[in-house]
Amino acid sequence: MSEQIEALTKSAQENEIKMMEELQQIKTDYQNLKVSKDFDILAYKVLSEAFLQELNASLQGNKKDLEKMNTLQSKNKTLQETVAQMIQELQNMKTENQNEREKMATAYQQLKASHDIQVQTYKILSETYLQDLNKQIKASFQSEKQYLEKTNFLQAENKTLQDIVAQKTQELSEKQKEFEQMESSQGHLKASLEVEVPSEALFLSRNIPSGEALQQVSDGETTTPEENKSFWKRTRHLLGLTKPKSWKKKNISNEQTHPHSHTKHYNINQ
Incomplete structure (x- = not known):
């Protein structure tokens, strides 16, 4: 019985020692872990602060970008309105130009017809004038020829x-x-x-x-x-x-x- 108690006591002591050692190991591990955690926490804190700074900077940049985007959107809207207005104006100009082209085409056809009539009239007049001119030239040439022949004669x-x-x-x-x-x-x-x-x-x-x-003969006389x-x-x-x-x-x-x-x-x- 005593042996069992001693064995139990010895076992309890050994267990206690082991537990102490384990506790010490746990403390050491805890300290190490605490140090590591503190370091990690510090690192995370630094990182988080840096991240927050970057985030704030990013947010600030995003805010500026957002403002720029809003400005761009506003400008884009204005531009779209301007473009739409310009498109409408271009469409109106296209319609007006189409009407002008039609008017010009009609006027051109009328002018062409009038021009063709005038050209034909002038052609007939010029041919008549050339014929008359040729006749006059031939008559003048014939007259000059006759005059020259008469002059030579x-x-x-x-x-x-x-x-x-x-x-x-x-x-x-x-x-x-x-x-x-x-x-x-x-x-x-x-x-x-x-x-x-x-x-x-x-x-x-x-x-x-x-x-x-x-040579002088009186009146009434006859000469032999x-x-x-x-x-x-x-x-x-x-x-x-x-x-x-x-x-x-x-x-x-x-x-x-x-x-x-x-x-x-x-x-x-x-």
Whole structure:
């Protein structure tokens, strides 16, 4: 029995020691846990404070963002209203533009039709004007051509007349020289006749009328072919002189060169 008590006592002591050890271990663990918990609590406190600060900052930022969002929403609403108003205005402008386009299309068609009519009218007028102008040009050209031909003809005829006048002037000059020579010869012949011929012949030669007196015939008188002869021709016949051959050749040459000339030919026998 005592052994059992001792065993129980010993067992109780051992249990007590173990319990003390366990208690001490528990205390140690508690302290360690407390320290760890305190550290964790402190860490959590620091973290929670930091989190709260971040949360406050985030809330503050969110508040600002919210304010910004509200502002943006307000602006967006205003913008939407503005856009809606602009869309309505654009729609109205589109309608007005459509109406204007329709009016312009109608006006364009009317203008095009009027323009086509005017173009056709101007085309007809221009063609008529060109035809009249061509006729006038052709008539003017024909008139100018006829005028030029007439001018050329008159110039050629004038040149021919000038040549004839120059030739006749030259011939008259030569005839004048021959006439002067004849007068000189006649003077010498008369002088010699006054000395040599009988008095009757001298009387006849002195009483030969002048050329101007022979040409004047009184009213009612008739002239014979002998009276119509020129003074120089009658003188030549009286003196027995012949017509110079150079005069005959020149008259024949003039008649062959200008058979149809309207210029008056001077007759040496007159």
